[in-house]
Amino acid sequence: MKHPELVLLVLAAVYGCRTDWDCSLNGVCTEAVCACDSPWAGTDCGNLTFAPGNATTGPELGGKALACYHGDDNMSYSWGASVQYAQEDDGWWMWVAVMTNHCTIGQWRTNSEVQLARSRWGPLGPFEKVADVVLPWAHNPQTIVSPDPGAQHGYVYALFTLGNGVPVSGEPVNCNKTQPPHVSAPAAVVDKPRLSRSTNTVYFTIHWAEEARGPYEQYNASILDWPSGWDYGEHGNWNPSPWQHPNGTVYLMAHTSWKAFCGEAILRADSWRGPYRVVASDTYSSWGGSACGVEDPFLWTDKRGHWHVLYHSLSSISAQIPCSCIVKQSFLTLTYPPQSLGNGT
Numbered sequence: 001m002k003h004p005e006l007v008l009l010v011l012a013a014v015y016g017c018r019t020d021w022d023c024s025l026n027g028v029c030t031e032a033v034c035a036c037d038s039p040w041a042g043t044d045c046g047n048l049t050f051a052p053g054n055a056t057t058g059p060e061l062g063g064k065a066l067a068c069y070h071g072d073d074n075m076s077y078s079w080g081a082s083v084q085y086a087q088e089d090d091g092w093w094m095w096v097a098v099m100t101n102h103c104t105i106g107q108w109r110t111n112s113e114v115q116l117a118r119s120r121w122g123p124l125g126p127f128e129k130v131a132d133v134v135l136p137w138a139h140n141p142q143t144i145v146s147p148d149p150g151a152q153h154g155y156v157y158a159l160f161t162l163g164n165g166v167p168v169s170g171e172p173v174n175c176n177k178t179q180p181p182h183v184s185a186p187a188a189v190v191d192k193p194r195l196s197r198s199t200n201t202v203y204f205t206i207h208w209a210e211e212a213r214g215p216y217e218q219y220n221a222s223i224l225d226w227p228s229g230w231d232y233g234e235h236g237n238w239n240p241s242p243w244q245h246p247n248g249t250v251y252l253m254a255h256t257s258w259k260a261f262c263g264e265a266i267l268r269a270d271s272w273r274g275p276y277r278v279v280a281s282d283t284y285s286s287w288g289g290s291a292c293g294v295e296d297p298f299l300w301t302d303k304r305g306h307w308h309v310l311y312h313s314l315s316s317i318s319a320q321i322p323c324s325c326i327v328k329q330s331f332l333t334l335t336y337p338p339q340s341l342g343n344g345t
Contacts, residue, residue, distance in 0.1 A: 016032030016033060017029035017032055017033065017034050017044070018032070020304075022034065022044060023035075023036065023044060023045040024040070024044050024045045024046045025302070025304075025306040025308065026040035026045035026046070026302075026308075027040060027045040037302065037303075048310075051066065051124055052066070064125070064126035065126070066124045066125050066126060068125070068126075069081060069094065069096050069098075069117060069125075069127055071096075071098050071115065071129060072098075072129060075102050076098055076099070076102065077098070077099040077102075077103065077104050077105055078096050078097060078098045078099070079097045079099075079105055079108060079112070079139070079140075080096070080097050080139075080140050080141070080296060081094050081095060081096035081097070081141070082094065082095045082096075082141050082142045082143045083123050084143055084144075084145055084157065084212065085123070086211070086212040086213075087153070088153055088211050088212070089211070089212070089213070091118050091119065091120060091212070092118065092119040092120075092121075092122060092123050092125075092127075093116065093117070093118050093119075093143075093157075093212040093213070094116070094117045094118070094119070094125075094127045095114055095115075095116060095133065095141040095142075095143045095159055096114070096115055096117060096127075096141065097112050097113070097114060097115075097138070097139050097140060097141055098112070098113055098114075098115045099111045099112055100112075100113055100136060100172050101172060101173065101174050101175045101176045102175045102176040103172075103173055103175035104175070107172075107173050107175065108139060109137070109169040109170075110136065110137065110167065110169050110170050110171065110172050110173050111136055111172045111173055111175075112136060112137060112138060112139040112163070113132060113133075113134060113135050113136045113137070113138055114132075114133045114134040114138045114139075114141045114159070114161060114207075115129055115130075115131070115132055115133065116129075116130045116131045116132075116133045116212075116213070116214065117129050117130055118130050118212075118213070130213060131213075131214065133159065133207060133214070133216055134159070134161060134163075134164070134165045134207055134216075135165050136165070136167060136171075136172045137163040137165065137166065137167050137168055137169065138161040138162070138163040138164065138165055139161065139162040139163055140161060140162045140239055140240075140296055141159055141160070141161050142159075142160050142161075142240065142241055142242055142298070143157055143158065143159045143160070144157075144158050144160075144242045144243070144244040144250070144272065145157060145158075145244065146158050146244050146250060146271070146272040147248055147271070148271070148272070151210045152210045152211070153210065153211070156208050156209065156210055156272065157208060157209050157210075157211070157212050158206050158207075158208045158242065158250075158272040159206065159207040159208065159209075159216065160206060160240040160241075160242045160252070161205075161207070161240070162238065162239055162240065164204070164205035164218070165205075198227065198228055199224075199225040199226060199227055199228060200226045200227075200228055200232065201222055201223065201224055201225075201226070202222070202223050202226045202232050203220050203221065203222050203223075204220075204221055204223070204240075205218050205219070205220060205221070206218070206219045206221050206272065206273075207219075208272070219273060221269075221273060221274040221275070221276065222274055222275045222276065223267060223274070223275065223276045223277070223278070224275050224276070224277055225277055225278055226278065227256075227278070230256040230257065230263065230265075231255075231256065231257045238254045238255040238256075239254060239255045239295055239296055239297060240252055240253070240254045241253040241254070241297040241298055241299040241309070242272075242299070243299045243300055243301065244272075245301065246301075248270070248271075249268060249269070249270060250268070250269045250270075250271065250272050250276075251266055251267065251268055251279075251299065252266070252267040252268075252269070252276060252299075253265070253266050253267075253297045253299040253309060254267065255295075256281060256282075256283075261292070261293055261294065261295050261314055262291070262292040262293065263281070263282055263283070263291065263292070264281065264282050264291040264294075264297065264309075265278055265280065265281035265282070266278075266279055266280040266281070266299075267279065291311070293313065293314045294311035294312065294313055294314060295311065295312050295314060296311065296312040297309050297310065297311050298310045298311075
């Protein structure tokens with residue numbers, strides 16, 4: 001059977017759950033009923049609930065909407081963000097992709113940059129802009145708080161991005177008629193891949209800081225065994241999704257074919273600095289199929305040690321449902337390293 005996990009979910013919906021797999025690993029099966037972890041809901045714990053994005057604050061916070069980013073002004077467009085709590089200043093910080101020069105998401109390939117924002121009130125915001133962290137081109141920021149014995153507080157903020165601040169699709173477009181265009185940073189020097197028989201040593205940029213507010217520095221991390229048959233373009237990164245494991249290890253999910261939005265791999269390193277090695281991919285038979293037509297993964301482990309990932313799906317369930325409305329979840333069995341993947345929606 002090609003997808004036995006989907007059959008189990010259908011049977012669970014009709015007859016009740018039998019195992020925690022029937023609960024999408026987002027809850028526990030107890031007496032044929034799924035007890036879901038927050039924020040999951042539904043008979044199979046497959047529905048992700050959200051905070052209301054249209055809730056507004058009181059006059060003391062300017063009436064700004066929660067769970068969104070206001071950028072330089074109310075004409076700024078953003079796409080995706082990563083939020084972390086900072087022990088050093090008791091604040092919530094957000095790294096968010098913003099389209100410069102008042103451009104829309106339609107210009108993301110040229111105008112996306114990473115901005116840093118802070119909230120004094122909590123993880124839902126509102127967030128106020130602090131600085132530009134990575135100028136165009138950079139997209140899909142995800143930040144982890146990672147142990148580092150040499151750092152001032154014993155940890156650093158490691159920022160992973162698609163792109164490293166160097167334009168790869170042209171200079172930023174000026175969509176603003178009244179202000180000068182936002183200029184990009186000068187090109188960074190990045191080592192070229194070193195070719196071998198079947199694998200390449202490839203490099204990507206991590207921006208890091210000892211405190212959330214910065215200043216941020218660039219670190220050139222390496223992957224020692226990137227297969228030569230996988231894409232690795234001049235984007236310098238490929239929808240990376242880092243996860244700081246409780247045991248100190250850093251895992252990183254990334255595309256293996258950014259050109260076609262197909263393929264995923266999981267990399268592992270003993271620290272955020274690397275070097276990273278490939279430990280699993282959807283080319284392994286245990287994954288049960290290719291992760292194709294997806295982007296922007298978010299990887300994590302739950303309190304029971306199960307592995308999960310959320311994607312933005314680029315395929316629609318029907319012609320009436322736009323692909324931008326679909327989120328696809330996959331869940332992995334707890335192995336070391338993780339090598340088994342089951343797909344759900």
